[in-house]
Amino acid sequence: xxxxxxxxxxxxxxxxxxxxxxxxxxxxxxxxxxxxxxxxxxxxxxxxxxxxxxxxxxxxxxxxxxxxxxxxxxxxxxxxxxxxxxxxxxxxxxxxxxxxxxxxxxxxxxxxxxxxxxxxxxxxxxxxxxxxxxxxxxxxxxxxxxxxxxxxxxxxxxxxxxxxxxxxxxxxxxxxxxxxxxxxxxxxxxxxxxxxxxxxxxxxxxxxxxxxxxxxxxxxxxxxxxxxxxxxxxxxxxxxxxxxxxxxxxxxxxxxxxxxxxxxxxxxxxxxxxxxxxxxxxxxxxxxxxxxxxxxxxxxxxxxxxxxxxxxxxxxxxxxxxxxxxxxxxxxxxxxxxxxxxx
Numbered sequence: 001x002x003x004x005x006x007x008x009x010x011x012x013x014x015x016x017x018x019x020x021x022x023x024x025x026x027x028x029x030x031x032x033x034x035x036x037x038x039x040x041x042x043x044x045x046x047x048x049x050x051x052x053x054x055x056x057x058x059x060x061x062x063x064x065x066x067x068x069x070x071x072x073x074x075x076x077x078x079x080x081x082x083x084x085x086x087x088x089x090x091x092x093x094x095x096x097x098x099x100x101x102x103x104x105x106x107x108x109x110x111x112x113x114x115x116x117x118x119x120x121x122x123x124x125x126x127x128x129x130x131x132x133x134x135x136x137x138x139x140x141x142x143x144x145x146x147x148x149x150x151x152x153x154x155x156x157x158x159x160x161x162x163x164x165x166x167x168x169x170x171x172x173x174x175x176x177x178x179x180x181x182x183x184x185x186x187x188x189x190x191x192x193x194x195x196x197x198x199x200x201x202x203x204x205x206x207x208x209x210x211x212x213x214x215x216x217x218x219x220x221x222x223x224x225x226x227x228x229x230x231x232x233x234x235x236x237x238x239x240x241x242x243x244x245x246x247x248x249x250x251x252x253x254x255x256x257x258x259x260x261x262x263x264x265x266x267x268x269x270x271x272x273x274x275x276x277x278x279x280x281x282x283x284x285x286x287x288x289x290x291x292x293x294x295x296x297x298x299x300x301x302x303x304x305x306x307x308x309x310x311x312x313x314x315x316x317x318x319x320x321x322x323x324x325x326x327x328x329x330x331x332x333x334x335x336x337x338x339x340x341x342x343x
Contacts, residue, residue: 097120107202115170126209144300184206209234246265253268
């Protein structure tokens with residue numbers, strides 16, 4: 001059991017060291033430059049990540065009904081322009097996706113028989129990740145359910161999932177407004193690793209995968225993401241629990257205004273993520289534009305606001321709105337392209 005647990009707890013950094021060492025052994029005696037390039041390349045364009053975060057004003061710029069103002073702090077709800085998009089999205093996801101013929105993989109057949117996954121009438125999104133990263137809370141947040149509601153996914157306390165035993169089977173939840181969207185709450189990735197996990201849960205049959213993590217990527221995350229790319233499944237890296245990470249920073253930071261404190265705290269968090277998760281993603285060839293820094297609780301309030309069509313003051317967003325927009329765009333666009341290819 002000890003060795004199994006250690007395998008699960010292998011981080012992306014550990015995996016990078018191992019794979020780099022193997023590459024180094026392979027090229028040893030040929031050139032001394034190659035191993036250095038492998039390590040140094042991630043430093044090049046280190047602020048490439050900024051292009052993605054600036055689109056959603058990660059540093060906390062004012063958004064007043066969609067207008068960009070002075071930097072630091074989201075003071076007025078930015079969701080007013082999003083109501084229009086939400087209405088059109090609800091119409092799109094109110095009817096079945098464009099038909100396609102699932103072929104080239106047995107994932108669809110196995111997913112249908114083992115999970116009850118319906119790929120013809122629903123868009124299916126898998127929410128996966130290691131135990132304790134907040135997968136179920138994220139599922140509920142995207143559904144607009146508060147934890148504990150009758151239709152909400154059960155949320156397990158920290159420690160209830162172990163590296164060898166997870167407490168749930170895959171369970172799908174139909175969105176209450178986007179009726180053809182199914183969010184699937186998957187068990188935590190076990191010691192068997194990302195590749196086996198991908199096969200066991202038929203992830204090749206899903207329209208997208210939300211890969212949820214805490215403050216660092218694990219080796220199992222990288223292996224699962226590689227499998228997703230192999231099957232051309234859109235993968236979204238989710239750095240969850242941003243609210244917890246910001247809480248301690250906000251207590252420590254002094255500033256003239258609350259908005260400035262928020263902006264500085266988010267800036268510090270961004271720098272930390274740049275040095276950890278972004279670095280790991282670049283090392284393994286993943287674009288940092290697929291990384292979203294979110295709080296499940298903020299997504300929950302945001303989606304509830306959209307469903308109830310009410311404005312929410314002082315809702316501070318990082319990537320929550322961007323995640324929802326890009327996820328819905330990705331899965332609908334993927335289905336459209338697959339359907340057109342069969343015409």
